[in-house]
Amino acid sequence: MDLHLQGKTALITGGSKGIGKAIAARLAAEGCDLHLAARNATDLETCAADLRAKYKVTVTIHPLDLSLGDKATELVASCGPVDILVNNAGAIAAGSINDIDEASWRSGWDLKVYGFVNLARAMYRVMKARGHGVVLNVIGIAGGEVTEFNYIAGTTGNAGLAAFTRAMGGGSPADNIRVLGINPGMTATQRLVDLMRQNASNKGLDPDDWRQLTTTMPFGRLAEPAEVADLCAFLVSDRAAYISGTVVTIDGGLSSRGHLFG
Numbered sequence: 001m002d003l004h005l006q007g008k009t010a011l012i013t014g015g016s017k018g019i020g021k022a023i024a025a026r027l028a029a030e031g032c033d034l035h036l037a038a039r040n041a042t043d044l045e046t047c048a049a050d051l052r053a054k055y056k057v058t059v060t061i062h063p064l065d066l067s068l069g070d071k072a073t074e075l076v077a078s079c080g081p082v083d084i085l086v087n088n089a090g091a092i093a094a095g096s097i098n099d100i101d102e103a104s105w106r107s108g109w110d111l112k113v114y115g116f117v118n119l120a121r122a123m124y125r126v127m128k129a130r131g132h133g134v135v136l137n138v139i140g141i142a143g144g145e146v147t148e149f150n151y152i153a154g155t156t157g158n159a160g161l162a163a164f165t166r167a168m169g170g171g172s173p174a175d176n177i178r179v180l181g182i183n184p185g186m187t188a189t190q191r192l193v194d195l196m197r198q199n200a201s202n203k204g205l206d207p208d209d210w211r212q213l214t215t216t217m218p219f220g221r222l223a224e225p226a227e228v229a230d231l232c233a234f235l236v237s238d239r240a241a242y243i244s245g246t247v248v249t250i251d252g253g254l255s256s257r258g259h260l261f262g
Contacts, residue, residue, distance in 0.1 A: 003237035006031030010236070011075075011082045013066060013119065014089030016043040018189035019138060022225035023086055026233045028055035035079045037062040038089065066090075067110035072118035076126055084236045085123045087116040088138040091191075092154035100153045113157045117164060120179070124168075128175045134236045135172075137165045137181040137247075138228075144183035144247060145255035158183075162247050169245030178244040180235055185251025188222040218252025 010027050014020035015036035024034055028051045038044050041063035048059040062078060064071045066089055076082075090112030093104050120135050127133025142151045143158025162181065169179035186192065196214070197207035205212060214221050231250050234240055249255060 001239065003030050003233060003239055005233070005237050007033075008083040009033045009035070009079075009081060010084035010086060011035040011037065011079050011123070012086040012088060013037045013115070014138075015086075016040060016047045018191060019184060019187060019225050019228050020086070020088040021047055022229035023088065023138075023232045024051060024059075025055075026226070026229035027084070027236075028057045028059070030233060030237075031055075031057065032084070033058040035060045035062060035082065037064060037066065037075055039063065039065050065111075066115040066119060067107070069114065069118055072115070072122045075119065076122040081130060082123065082126070083133060085119065085127075085133070085135045086138065086232065086236070087119055087136070090115055092151075092157055094151045094154065096150050097152050105153050108153050109157050112154075113160060116161055120164075120168065124172070124175075124177065127177050131176055133177045135168070135177065135179045136232060136236050137161055137179075138232070139165070139181050139183050139247065141183045141185050141249060141251050141255045144181075145249055145251070165247055166245050173244050178241075180240075180243055180245065181247040182228065182231060182235065183247055183249040183251065183255075184223060184228045185249070185254045186217060186222050187228055188224055192222065218254050223250065223252065 010032045012020050012024050015024045016038040024036060028034060036044055036048060044061040044063055048061050051059050062075055092108035092112050116137055139161045140158045142148050143155040144162045148155045165179055165181040172179045196210040200210040200213055201207050228250055
């Protein structure tokens, strides 16, 4: 299926690793030119060089910290015309109400919550002036679908982002802009695989046998980043032109069990 993304320009935050990197590769394969934003310049340049070599697209990197509010406006100004924004940067620390202090709440939300909101606000003004655009927020099933006591800061932040996405996406068609989101479940990013390897070692297993710990997951495995990226590519494409104000879950049915941990 031709997604009609050839010649579009996309900005992806958290674009040097994990799901963001997979989304970047998928959009590059469809012919999108890219802007990638993340904190680590070395990781960004490595990712960009790979994408340029493989897909022959233009990739511009933006090493900056989007937890700092003024950086969103700075990033939008430096990118120029953008057709697609993918908000993906940020991870909020796990822990219960007894574990997460105020500083941890604020530091997690500065990037994952306010970073999304600030960048969406700044980019929306530009897209409205141009008469079109798509904003896709990569949120997460904790908070987006189920609530977790032991991930309380992330659950609360993600729930807010899901509401933000639906509220924006309900009104944005008046400006010919679509705003939508996805809730990935447990996905085999390098960060999660490293944690699984450590968990396997803690349980007396060889770290290379970490997949033994996924047997109770849907389909007996984690999601692959490329599977999440495929969904994103469809949703930001004109093939999904009548989808806005919606958050789509991709978790193999995990959240339908009503719990994530324990």
